Amino acid sequence: MRSLAFASRWAVACSLVFGSATMFAAAPHPIRWSIKATTDSLPLKKGQKVRATISATIAPGWHLYAFEQQTGGPLPTSISLAEGQPFAADGPASESTPKMEYDSNFNLPTNIFEGHTAFKLPAKALHAIPGGSARLMVDVAFQTCNDRMCLPLTVQHLSAPIERGEIP
Numbered sequence: 001m002r003s004l005a006f007a008s009r010w011a012v013a014c015s016l017v018f019g020s021a022t023m024f025a026a027a028p029h030p031i032r033w034s035i036k037a038t039t040d041s042l043p044l045k046k047g048q049k050v051r052a053t054i055s056a057t058i059a060p061g062w063h064l065y066a067f068e069q070q071t072g073g074p075l076p077t078s079i080s081l082a083e084g085q086p087f088a089a090d091g092p093a094s095e096s097t098p099k100m101e102y103d104s105n106f107n108l109p110t111n112i113f114e115g116h117t118a119f120k121l122p123a124k125a126l127h128a129i130p131g132g133s134a135r136l137m138v139d140v141a142f143q144t145c146n147d148r149m150c151l152p153l154t155v156q157h158l159s160a161p162i163e164r165g166e167i168p
Helices: 002-025
Strands: 031-039 049-058 063-065 078-081 087-089 099-103 108-113 116-125 135-142 154-164
Touching: 031 135, 049 063, 049 135, 049 154, 078 087, 078 116, 116 135
Parallel strands: 031 154
Antiparallel strands: 031 049, 049 116, 063 108, 078 135, 087 116, 099 108, 135 154
16 A cells, blocks of 8 residues: 555656656747858958848747837847857847837837847957858847747857858
């Protein structure tokens, strides 16, 4: 009888642990990020400009928050160069024009993106970098919500080889 009670408690404990792991594994990931980095010529010279274009594809029913938000609202999206690389910011990040919409999660109007949006981040090389080895690393901190729930702040680390292309 005692072993049956132990086995029963063990089964409940295992279902809680493994059930939680399954729940977290199945957690929604409503934002898909991609990055492209371009410069006008390779190899890179010291001070040469690089432009990162960071794209977000947002699942239906979800939204991503813009850079500017009211106090008491959601955590705004933040985009920056990752530490420890041979690039420095060459101006602030920019975003597409957000849509303002009332958000019941915060009971106030928020600036959001739905569907797809893009951000730009200008950078410059801190020293000469051989063409084949140049990679730009960017960190994106963001919060996303739907009409019923918000996911916690997430930091996505993105990396892209620097390619030759047009810089606007």
